[in-house]
Amino acid sequence: MTYSETPVFDKAFWDARYAEADAVWSGNPNPVLVGEVAELPPGTALDIGSGEGADAIWLAARGWTVTGLDVSDVALGRSAAHAAAAGVAERISWRQADLTVDASVGTGFDLVTAQFMHLPTEQRRALHRRLAAAVTPGGTLLVVGHHPSDLGTIPRPPAPELFYTASDVAAELDPDQWVVLLEEARPRPAVHPDGHTVTIHDAVLRARRR
Secondary structure, rough: OOOOOOOOOOOOHHHHHOOOOOOOOOOOHHHHHHHHHOOOOOOEEEEOOOOOOOOHHHHHHHOOOEEEOOOOHHHHHHHHHHHHHOOOOHEEEEOOOOOOOOOOOOEEEEEEEEEOOHHHHHHHHHHHHHHHOOOEEEEEEEEEEOOHHHHHOOOOOOHHHOOOOOHHHOOOOOOOOEEEEEEEEEEEEEEOOOOOEEEEEEEEEEEHHH
């Protein structure tokens, strides 16, 4: 995708984006989720911005009971079909919500994961606080996003306020209630639209609630 102006990432945007193709994403779970969660004992999980369902399905296949939440009804319908095909539909519930206006995400989850959820600064901070509050004591919060340094490396929306560091996320966590286990800019290769390979970075925050 190329950007000539800052897009508005609302329900209409995402419904249209998903309607453009039979598959927008690869169908594989996000690598950071796999690496950070594979050794955790299964419990209840909340997948924020669940997209076409790959992360939720991966979790469900490993014994988790998952709530997948997304703004797009088109994505959620596709996710439900993929979950049924994978034989894990009974382990996942799908919920439509616009987290810029709907403050409720629920509580008591053993894992809350948000992969590449990008909102304007104040909305993002409010969301991250709500995600933290949704984690049960002893549970895990995993937040992954595009690092601000990518703006000079690969085409991104021309809106620096949409991007954040792991330290930005950590700053929203009460140190009396949280142990930060991982706070980094993790490099990975990507292909620039002109065809050459570049190194981009993911902001990765993993924390455990006390």
